[in-house]
Amino acid sequence: MNIFLRELKANLKSLLIWGVIVILFVSEGFAEFSAFAGNPEMLAILDQMPPALLAAFNLDAFNLTTIAGFLGVMFIYFALLLSISAVMWGSDIISKEERDKTVEFSLTLPIPRGRLVTVKTLVATVNCIGLLIITWGVSLANAAKYQPDSQFYSFLSLCMLALFILQMIFLAVGIFLGCAVKHYKRSNSVAVSLLLGTYFLSIVSGLDKDLGFLKYFSPFTYFDPAMLLHESRIDITFVWLSAGIIAVCMFGAYVTYSKRDMYI
């Protein structure tokens, strides 16, 4: 409990900074939407654009002049923001002890290393949930003035569930890298590169049917906002795949961290 509270306090500032980023980003997004809302001319302009371009920005599956359609387009940006924060929290919460050289204190206390990983994972999870709630709240507050229908609300809830799973995947990846990478300086950069890599993979996988198999390698394609909106469901295959990735990462984190030399 003592570790939990100390870590929570130490990570509060980071949560607040990410919170402000998300609030600014979402509010800015909705400000843009006010230009599209119920505007048929906008649709005409979009119709003239090349289909590949529309597909790249996910504009083909959604009617941008409705609030739900707008949210569908915004989904990937929410996903990116929340995933980056999650992967960085994961890797940082482990590796910072080596960076700040506090391992010589924290790991000479009479607790197993595994317990430290567990507690730190819990704290990072709390941070992720906090940021998700902020995202949810700001979205609700900004959407309210467009008097959205119940379909929007259930779509928003599904989006948040999908975002939460994405956060957990990248948090587990981050924790694993923080635990497994011997040089703390590398774990953060590897984590973010990996995340951006899978993001580009998600774009590439959408460009050509033959590259469709790539979507299994990119969590960003696991939850298609078009399916969330039009079919109101999450593809259960990818929920299992996500759970598998999380389990493997956490198992790897415990095993490597318990047996490796600390970098002092």
Added chain:
Amino acid sequence: MSIIEVDNLTKYYGKARGIIDISFSVDEGEIFGFVGPNGAGKSTTIRLFCSLIYPSGGTAKILGKDCFKHGPEIRREIGYLPSEVFYYDRMKVIDLLKYSASFYGKDCTKRLYELAEIMDLDLKRRIDDLSYGNKKKVGIVQGLLHQPELILLDEPTAGLDPLMQRNFFKLIREENEERGATVFFSSHILGEVQRMCGRVAIIKEGRIVKIEDMKTLQKDNYKKIRVTADDVDEKRFDVDGVRNLEKDNGAVSFFYVGDINVIMRIISEKEVSDVTIEEPTLEEIFMHYYE
């Protein structure tokens, strides 16, 4: 009973040498010195005891338990003072010490305040506002507040002013004599090891070159002899067992090892005005092993 038992302990960092085939044991209630220059492997050995790093070979037992299998249990009985202390910067000293105390499953509050008093530590300040020496004081209090059975000191006096060094050594002596704590004292400052330790191991490039009682080490070693006389001829003293023969200011000084009667006869052959015979300091013995 042996508190520390080390058997052929070896650690390589990739290809770089840490320590090689180190074996020794430290008995309960001892103050054991571990002497060597920077990079000889002192910190590596202590970090292995704390299972911060894992060995490439050999075993280390503390209180009869394997360091690498029973890490958490062993660390409960260890007080570790690293050569440089790093704590969570944004915490207050008192919060950090209470945090540390909370892991030992007993009430350490009284001892915490006593130690802070002895080390003249300001508990209300934030860690990142502290000087190097003051951080070290926090380290001392944190390392001792749970009254550990084994105290591991890694170059403990660096950064402490002479007054605090004196308090610190007094404190360690009390821990040892009154509470019976065993002390493993690593240092390259030989004067303090000589003052504190009963036995000492000398480590050189990752290997132990000598483990000996401090007294035996000094006795069986060179004597430092200085002879003052009018018109002294240093060639007279150039016999077997004499080294570092020097003449300065009407006096001859040298190190001597061998039968003391032989050298006494040579000294008394002619009139002398003064003779001093000293046991060598640990420093001089140490230099001998490092030549």
